[in-house]
Amino acid sequence: MSATKASPDKESTQTFPTKDKDMELPTDELIRLDFSDVDLSEAQSSRRTTDLVRLYLQEIGRVRLLGKDEEVSEAQKVQRYVQLVELRDTEAETKGGVLQTYVNLLKVRDRLCAKLSHRPSFP
Incomplete structure (x- = not known):
């Protein structure tokens, strides 16, 4: 992206660094920007993100929301x-033994489920 002065008549200027050299530009004037050398891949990536957000919002619009009573019931569960x-x-901490071993296995299973993003089936 490069910048050019709109008109050189004004006295107040400010130096802006560019990739070629420092350029003095007026601070009180309009500045024309040339975007011919700008990479558009960032803009396309942003567009994809926007599209994903739009898709998500459309999908949640298709799902029936819980009513007040249903939401309270689920929270109580x-x-x-x-x-x-x-x-x-x-109880497992106080009694130990088999119950403690079982609780430890359940915690390992829960961590495994979190890593795999699903609950594994055991034969």
Whole structure:
């Protein structure tokens, strides 16, 4: 991208670095920019990102949203599950033994699921 002065009549100028050399440009005047040497791959990448966002927004528009009662019900289920997991972990720590081994295996499985992005099936 290169810059050129609109008119050289003004007295106040400022130096702007360019890839060729430093160029003095007026600060109070319009500056014409030449974008002929600009790489458009960044603009195309941005367009793809915008397209992906648009696609995502279209897709979520096709899914039925939860109602207020459904959302509260699902939140309560999650809270109960978290409480059960905490209770399980507490019991495993206090009693140890087989329960502790089982809890450790469950935690390993959960980490594996997170890395694989799916729950593996065990025979």
